[in-house]
Structure formats: C-alpha cells, structure tokens
Amino acid sequence: MSKVSQFSEEYKTAEAEIHFSPTSNEIHEDCASALRVLAVDMVQNANSGHPGAPMGMADIATVLWREFLKHNPKNPNWSNRDRFVLSNGHASCLIYSLLHLTGYNVTTEDLKQFRQLGSITPGHPEIGVTPGVETTTGPLGQGLANAVGMALAEKTLAAQFNRPGFDIVDHYTYVFFGDGCLMEGISHEVCSLAGTMKLSKLIAFYDDNGISIDGDVDGWLTDDTPQRFRAYGWHVIEDIDGHDHYSIREAIMDARAVEDKPVLICCKTVIGKGSPNKAGSHDVHGAPLGSDEVANTRKSMSWIHDPFEIPTKIQTYWNDKTQGALRENLWDATFSAYADEYPELAAEYFRRMEGQLPKNWGEESEQFVKKAALQAQSIASRQASQQSLNAFGPLLPELIGGSADLSPSNNTFWKGALDNNPESPDGNYIRFGVREFGMSAIANGLALHGGFIPYCATFLVFSDYARNAIRVAALSKVHAIYVFTHDSIGLGEDGPTHQPIEHLTSFRAMPNVNVWRPCDAVETAVAWKKAIEDQSGPHILVFSRQSLPYQLRRADQLPLIERGGYILKEHEGHLGDDPDLILIATGSEIELAVEAAILLNRKSIHARVVSMPCPDVFDQQPEHYRKSVLPPSLKCRVSIEAGSTLGWHKYVGSDGLALGIDTFGESAPAAALFEHFGLTVERIVRQAERVVKQSRPSKS
Secondary structure (H helix, E strand, O other): OOHHHHHHHHHHHHHHHHHOOOOOHHHHHHHHHHHHHHHHHHHHHHOOOOOHHHHHHHHHHHHHHHHHOOOOOOOOOOOOOOEEEEOOHHHHHHHHHHHHHHOOOOOHHHHHOOOOOOOOOOOOOOOOOOOOOOOOOOOOOHHHHHHHHHHHHHHHHHHHHOEOOEOOOOOOEEEEEEHHHHHOHHHHHHHHHHHHHOOOOEEEEEEEOOEEOOEEHHHOOOOOHHHHHHHHOOEEEEEEEOOOHHHHHHHHHHHHHOOOOOEEEEEEOOOOOOOOOOOOOHHHOOOOOOHHHHHHHHHHOOOOOOOOOOOHHHHHHHOOHHHHHHHHHHHHHHHHHHHHHOHHHHHHHHHHHOOOOOOOHHHHHHHHHHHHHHHOOOEEHHHHHHHHHHHHHHHOOOEEEEEOOOHHHHOOOOOOOOEOEOOEOOOOEEEOOOOHHHHHHHHHHHHHHOOOEEEEEEEHHHHHHHHHHHHHHHHHOOOOEEEEEOOOHHHOOOOOOOOOOOHHHHHHOOOOOEEEOOOOHHHHHHHHHHHHHOOOOOEEEEOOOOEEOOOOOOHHHHHHHOOOOEEEEOOOOOOOOOOOEEEEEOOOHHHHHHHHHHHHHHOOOOEEEEEOOOHHHHHOOOHHHHHHHOOOOOOOEEEEOOOOOOOOHHHHOOOOEEEOOOOOOOOOOHHHHHHHOOOOHHHHHHHHHHHHHHHOOOOO
16 A cells, blocks of 8 residues: 555544544433523523524534534634535524534623624624634525535535545535525525536535424425425435434435535424424514523423533533544644645645735736736727736636626636536636526635635626625625626617616625726726735626727826726826816726817816726725825816716715716617717717806806
8 A cells, every 4th residue: 555545544544533423312412402592591681683593403503513513613714624604694693602612712701792782793693703604694595605605615626636645625515594595596596506516515404494484484485395406416315303313413424425416404393492382483583582481491401500501511512622623633634745745736725725826926917917008909898807817817726707607798718717517626617507696605605715716797787686695795805706797888789678877886885895897908907906916805897898999008007097096197288287177987988088088178178087997996095195186176077987976976076067877778779878878078078168167257
C-alpha cells in the first residue's frame, strides 16, 4: 500500500471513530428536553417568538448535531465543516440553543437577550451576528436555496482540489425546512436544479408538522411532497417519526450512503411537542406559551430546573468543543500531507477560502482598464461586460456564474467558461434555467460557503423576481455580483413588459448595494473590477442592449471612474471659470449629455458633463471630492437617465431638473422611444437653457 493510500485509510478510520457515537434513550431525551425548554424560556422571556417548530424539531436536531454534524465550536469558520441551514428561520431559538449548548460563543445571557436590541440572538438568524450561523434566513425558502448553493460549492471545490487519497473538501450541507418553505415557489426552482446537478452531499429535513400560522395546512397544501421530490431527481426517505431518535439516526445514515442524488428526509413531527395543551396547534406556532403552559410543559417533561438553567450533566452531553477540535486537527493533518504532495493546490485552496485575490490581480486588472481606454470601442455594454469576463476570468479561478437561460443575451458565457454539471463538476459556468429568484439565492449560497466569487444574470426588468434574494444578500453583506442587461427602453420592440423603469431607483434605495450603470467599455471594465475587489456586499452591474459610443478621456480620469461619479467633460469656457450648468447622466444617456453640452457651449452656456456610473459609491467619497464634482454654489443642474426620476433631485437640487421616464414604456424601435419620451439632445438643450435662464437675474 502506498504512503498516500495508507494515510487515506488511517484518516477515514479516525474520522469515523470521532463522528459516530449512538446516543442512549436517556441521554437523547435529556438533550432534546434541553432544546425544548430553552426555546420555551427564550420566547417567554422575550414575550415574542416561535416556540412551536423548535420544540417539534428538537429530536431531529439532537441526533444530527450530537452524532453527525462535523463542526468545531472553537473555530466556526473551519473550511471543511458541515454547513447547517435553518431555512424556517422563525425557529431561530432552536439554532441559538444548539450553538449555546455545543460550545459556541453564545452565552446564557445572549439567550436571555433573544429578540432584543443589539443582541447576537435576533428574531431570525443573521450571518455575521451570531457565531455559527451560516446564512441569514427568515424569508421562507431562501435558506433552502442557499443550502443548494453551498452544496454546489462543496461539490465543485471537491472536483477542483481533491486528489487520490486526499479528500480535503468533504462535507455535507444539512438544511431544516417546513411547510412554508415548500409553498414558496423558490423551493421548486432550487430543488429542481439540485436534482439535475445531483448534489449528493445535500440532505434536507422536512419538518412535516401540518401546521402554519393560519392553522392546519390541509386547507391549502395537499401536495404529495415525496413524489414531488422524486420527480426532481432526489432520493426520498419518507414516513420518519421525527420524535424517534432510532428512526432519525437510521434515516441520516441511509441519506449519507446515497452518492448520486440529494436526499429528502420527511419527518412527521408534532409542533410544540412537550406542551400539554398547545402541542399540535397553530396556537404554539408564533406566540409565547404563557406562564401557566410553561409550567405545564416543564411538568410534562419532568424538567425541574429554573428558566435557562441546564444541568451540568446535560451540558457535558452537548458540549462539542473537544470533538470539534479533534475533527479539525485531523483535517489539518490531512491538509498538511496534501500540501506536501500538492503545494501549489494547497496554496491556491487557502487563498480562495481566505477570500484573497491573486497577487497579479491589481496590475493585470489595471492594465485591462487602460487597454479598454486605448481600444476606444463603441459597443453595447453587455458586450463590453463579456470582454471584461474574458480578461478577468483567467485571473480568477474562483469566479463562477451563469445566466437565467439568457446566456447569449446577457453575454455571460466567456472564452474560459466550462459548464458545471454532473459530468463536469469542476466547471465554472452554471446553466440556471429560467429561475431568477432561485439563481440569485443559490449565488448567495456559493458566496457564503467560501472559495468562490459568484455572478448571475438576467434582464434588468426580471430582477423583480430576484429582488428578495438580493435584499438578503445586502443585509448579509454577501459578496455576490448580479448582472442585469437590457437596461432601459433602449431594448425597443419588446415593449413595456421588458422595459425597466423603476428598477435602478429601487436598487439604489437598498442599503449596502452598489449599483453600476456604465456608459461605455471603459466604465464597464472598472465596474467589473470594483465588483470583484469590494467584498463588503453585493454589486449590481447594469448593461445595455444597444451599442454605446466610446467616451474620450485623459489618462488621469481613469482612476476617477472608481469613485462612482466624476467630471467626464469639462466646459469650454475660460480656464478656471466655473461652468454655467452641470449635466449628470449614466449609461446610454451620457452620449446625449455630451452632445447637448457641445451645443450648449456653442450657445455660450458653459456645460460640464458628470458621469455618475455608481451614485452609491460616489456618495461614499470624501466631501471635498463630491463638492469638486458638484459644487454646492452651482445650482443649475440637469440629470438625464432613461428611467424613474425619483432620487435624482438629491443631485440636481430644488433648482435643477431631472429628465427621465416616470411612466411605463411602449413597444417601438429604440430611436422612436427615446424621441417619444423626450430623451433627445434637442430637448435636453432646451430644458438646460430654461434652467440657466431661470437662475439668472432678470434685467429691468
């Protein structure tokens, strides 16, 4: 036996010994009861919350977390940990109790601060707030979608990095969800794709308690869920008693033995299990039990301890710090041997999981921006986006993405793209199909897992389908890139159903999102560069269908694009004089602003053109810079954008004018539409003249 083979066998034996230790009846009951009473106490203490699902899922959680889940409470960010996602995020006190009992830095005092201002135990789980929480959940179904993304990340990384004898990427993604998640359409989108992708390391637990807020779900959910998932291509284990730890354990073992499909374990549970008078009723779904029923519940479980008090014996049963450290130490030894055999791969794995960009990124990306400026191409910004992917993709093995069945229109398939599917799991391009919402939430899961910078694409108008996933990404500060093409009435004949109007304004109003709408190939390259570099949150890149003219710039203007807004064209008056007027525009309307400025200067109205590809980034610039671009003393300002005017008065002021479109579009050729909606050079000139005239004192 080779040295590598011997090491592999020794690792598997040691890992198995750490991983599996069946629990006795007494220990299981004590551990599950601890979860139930903590849920009861947290909700009762906060006078707010959802005790029912945590009480009902306590047995499943006990078996999974005590006997199977591979994690290290001392290091919540260990890269090869199993991922656990609570998709029914209203059951948050379950995961907080699990984290507290297994040894994460979630104290009893934190549990007492459940749902209180500034606590690390908010009403729904939030990544970055609570150690051990893998993703922000609450909007039902999105946690399930994130889990699909995490499982896809694991499978792809394993294909890219594992070598014979060294499975350095080898972990499961477990997800809990309930009836509500199944009723949301996103569950269909992502579970269908998960089956197609054969994500065998994804194990989902369906908490089939038959109750939602309105009561018994038989009145509105009669699906044959097992058959539904079999149709998706899942392996289904049904009719599991969610309160029998032997059945739960056997189901998990069977699920882990499946090698070619994701697995659904259907667990029949009683919501509020342990509450004598409210169990099985919607009364226990989303409200405190009340002091009398709390006492009854404690009595029914023979729990004689004070609120939030967990006996030392039960704490010892639960605490996973020692086991977790052993698991990670064993993996560290494996990775060390792997690094000896494959030093370059090991260094690359570390770089990607740490979220570090390649050493040559800065120089290479700067050179591409300069090259774009020299090429002076007049092309659609969606084509310029593809050129950026062609340039940046080879530098970034972590770049992974795709389109919602619009690859030829979004131009997201680049020269180095390789389809990711069961036959080529190491690929970097995902055919998401027409699944805008699911696609975006899966991208979030890819980013949250680590090792990838995901991007996904559709038409801007269809971002409405994806919006809630983008909002959760913004809340979670997820580094995902959303590409939206066909950005205005410029797409023409498809008409108002496909012509975005309010979308740019809507996303700009969303906190922690940077929305880029570049005017040419140079700004497009910068937008991609910034979206890749800035890991503080999601980025939205908005591109045109129609060709956009190249804008002439000096070399010293190129770095200013990264500031989100800059002086593209200065007025033609005397050097040192202030302009009479500022024209502010984005994207395709920059062309109109530049041509209007030329005509205005001929009429002795000295006009400055400000390109504002990303108002979000511009607003983050130092005050002195913003004032240098938009001097407060200069009140004559006109904004131009082929979309809603809402929000532009922030930049043009009460004395300025916002030109745009505040109605839905029409079906006609693009040129006719711009004429119809008054977005023409001639109208801009007339309106600018009026603004300047109104600002000048009349002669009497």
